[in-house]
Amino acid sequence: MSGYNSDGFMDEDYDDDAFEYSEEEEEFGHNAIIGNSAGASQLNNESQTETQPGVSADGPFYENDLLDDTGDFEPVLGSIKKKKAWEVDYMIYDPEELRAKQVNIAARMEPLLGISKEATRLLLRHYFWKEENLIEDYLSDSERTLAKAGLTAYPPPPELKSGDENFSCAICYTDGADESYLALTCGHRFCSDCYRTYVTGKVLEGDSWRIHCPAPKCKVLLGITASRLLLAQDNTVMERYEENLTRSFVNDLDTFAWCPAPNCEYAIECHVPRTAWATTIPVVECKCGNSFCFGCKFDNHLPAPCYMVSRWLQKCKDDSETSNWIKVNTKECVKCKSTIEKNGGCNHMTCRDCHYEFCWICMGPWSEHGQQFYNCNRFNEDSSKEARESISKTRQSLERYIHYFTRYNNHEQSAKLARKLLATTEKNMEQMQRELALSWIEVQFLRDAVDVLSVCRSTLKWTYVLAYYMVADNQKIIFEDNQSDLEMATEQLNGLVEDPIGQDTVDDIKRKIMDKSTYVKTRWETLLRDITTGLQENRWQFETL
Amino acid sequence: MLTALSTKRLMRELNQLIKNPPSSHVRLLSHETLDKWKIQIIGADETLYADEKYILQFKFPNDYPLESPEVVFVGDCVPVHPHIYSNGHICLSILYQQWSPALTAEAVCISILSMLSSCTQKKPPKRDAIYVKRTKTASPKKTSWRFDDDNV
Incomplete structure (x- = not known):
């Protein structure tokens, strides 16, 4: 078995430096069991079945844990932080490891089926790697299973032959004994050039194992060995072929997905079933740093579930900008419902159509405002409330949407600004280093704070989507309290980070920011934990989507 | 430009067709260029299309025979058949997804003849007018075909 730990460090290398080794583990995190290295290609079935997490001397990583389909594979590294409530198990594979994984599964199935390696590999692919279905079908009718896939149990190794005078290629019509040709089990012969x-x-069209004999209506699969034999001379096509094989492996399995980041070639394995996506958000973080949802492949949308996210995004797209603009910039006259845009002036409105006088802020009648012309603090007065309640229902629902959308959008924009903030922060850090003679490590707290900020922004953003669909009840109030706690703390931290060098001494600033960061982080964890358990307990009612 | 493979292959097919036509029902009419042929087919005896003469136009792509030829009925009359549109487009699987490089122009002709022969009722395809209006003279290879009738 492979003696690599997930970071690619070999055990032996770190034997005499155990401390640093364990620190490494802490660093890269708890549940991200990053795929084992290529060593797995030399698979050893016996040792697999015997190893148990944490007891074997084989190393910290066990293939059978990986292959276990149950999904809740045990964390296999010694000093692992406890998994957070909202985190899910997953593994990251690089292309090499994916290749090894395919080899492993095939090697495991081969003795079970008792057919050649080539046939096993193709049969597995034909069954989209669903081993149970394959075994079931194979045991009930092996011949039919093979024939349906265009296979034979023991195909003779493909080879290019020549020396038959009667040979004539049906594609190019070249004939003669000199011509080398290939024939599969179906007996259709084509010259090697045409085959190639x-x-x-x-292959260039993206095909790999599904390539079959070129004869009309012949379904016999060419097979991987024969393809490699034919492509042996052309490295680029050969590479493409191998790539297609891996691609089809990841695409065919529900439990695998490519990281959607541009140019990222890692794939993620995650066993959170589709049925659980309504309450569990399978967020994974690729080695490339991209954090995304395994379910819908969209950006990390914790803590809103996938179905809600797609609904929300659809809604944001559907609700045309025009209606948004009307909502944001206009109000309806309480009396005659005509749409009014306020383009200047004070809050004292007089409707041009019905001459009703009202306050722009509270929508209540102006007569009750007395002399406070520019300042409305009557939002909760009964008459104002009544006036607002009379606003038509559709408008209210649109308003509700806008309420959540503005906040959602605000956090999205702020998250974008956070990237800018990072640049400013770096400048600030340099400045601090220079002016105050601090060491590099001493100013890292700023960067950490910005990291915390952007994570919280993303989470806050999606809590508004959750809140939008949540039916108002006491539980929602608790939820919103938690949400506003985090929001407030986040804004405060944002303020501190944006202008770190003020009146206070550096030590004060540093202490403040670090305190606030820790606080924000705690709030963030509390919120996420609460939402995760809440979703699982069906604590909230959601509008029927 | 035709590749060496397609040139060689088309030359052979052409010679074959001229020297040994598969039956009296298939006759090469013209081949202005190597990649554009016209073949006449005559409906088989004792079928709905007996003695009816139609012209098939073959256009061979540069990477023929890996890619299928574009085959349409041309001329004044196009057979009335449930799988043949009045602009000459033919709904036949081997011309599209099921094409195999081991098939030939001759084999295509025979397939089309047999498609005509097995027809029991001369009627145009459903929604012929809409299809023809939409595709006009575009290549039938641009249509995405669905093959659901194995009988005719």
Whole structure:
């Protein structure tokens, strides 16, 4: 078995430096069991079944844990932080590890099926790697299963032959004994040049194992060995072929997905079933740093579940900018419902149509405002309330949407600004280093604070989506309290970070920011934990989506 | 430009067709260029299309035979058939997804003949007018075909 830990460090290398080694583990985090290294290609079935987490001398990583389909694989590294409530188990694979994984599964199935390696590999792919279905079908009718997939149990190793005078290629019509040709179990013979061109064309179209004999209506699969034999001379096409094989492996399995980040070539394995996505958000973080939802492949949308996110995004797209603009910039006259845009002046409005006088802020009648012309503090007065309640229902729902959308949008924008903030922060850090003769490590607290900020912004953003669909009840009030706690703390931290060098001494600032960061982080964890358990307990009612 | 493979292959197919036509029902009419042929097919005896003469136009792509030829009925009359649109487009799987490089122009002709022969009722495809209006003279290879009738 592979003796690599997830960071790619070999045990032996770190034997005499155990402390640093364990620190490494702490660093990269708890549940991200990053795929084992290529060593797994030399698979050893016996040792797999015997190893148990934490007891074997084989190393910290066990293949059978990986292959266990149950999904709740045990964390396999010694000093692992406890998994947070909202975190899910997943593994990251690089292309090499993906290749090894395919080899492993095939090698495990081979003795079970008792057919050749080649046939096993193709049969597995034909069954989209659903081992149970394959075994079931195979045991009930092996011949039919193979035939349906276009396979034979023991295909003779493919080889290019020549020396048959009667040979004539049905594609290019070249004939004669000199011509080298290939024939699969179906007996259709084609010259090697034509075969090569045919396979190359298919590979460049993205095909791999599904390539079959070129004869009309012949379904016999060419197979991986034969493809490699034909493409041996052309490295680029060969690489593409291998790539297609891996691609189809990841695409065919529900439990695997590519990291959607541009140019990222890692794949993620995650066993949170589709049915659980309504209450569990399978957020994973790729080695490339991209954090995304395994379920919908969208950006990390903790703590809103996938179905809500897609609904919300659809809604944001549907509600045209025009209606948004009307909502944001206009109000309806309480009396005659005509739409009014306020383009200047004070809060004392007189409707041009019905001459009703009202306050722009509270929508209550102006007569009750007395002399406070520019300042309305009557929002909760009964008459104002009545006036607002009379606003038409559709408008109210739109207003509700805008309420949440503005906040959602605000956090999205702020998250974008956070990137800018990072640049300013770095400048600030340099400045602090220079002016106050601090060491680099001493000013890192600023960067940490910005990191915390952007994580919280993202979470806050999606809590508004959750809140939008949440039916108002006492539980929602608790939820909103938690939300506003985090929001307030986040804004405060934001303020501190944006202008760190003020009147206070550096030590004060540093202490303040660090205190606030820790506080924000705690609030963030509390909120997420609460939402996760709440979703699982069905604590909230959601509008039927 | 035709590749060496397609040139060689088309030359052979052409010679074959001229020297040994598969039956009296298939006759090469013209081949202005190597990649554009016209073939006449005559409906088989004792079928709905007996003695009816139609012209098929073959256009061979540069990477023929890896890619299928574009085959349409041309001329004044196009057979009335549930799988043949009045602009000459033919709904036949081997011309599109099911194409195999081991198929030939001759094999395509025979397939089309047999498609005509097995027809029991001369009627145009459903929604022929809409399809024809939409595709006009575009290549049938741009249509995405669905093949659901194995009988005719």
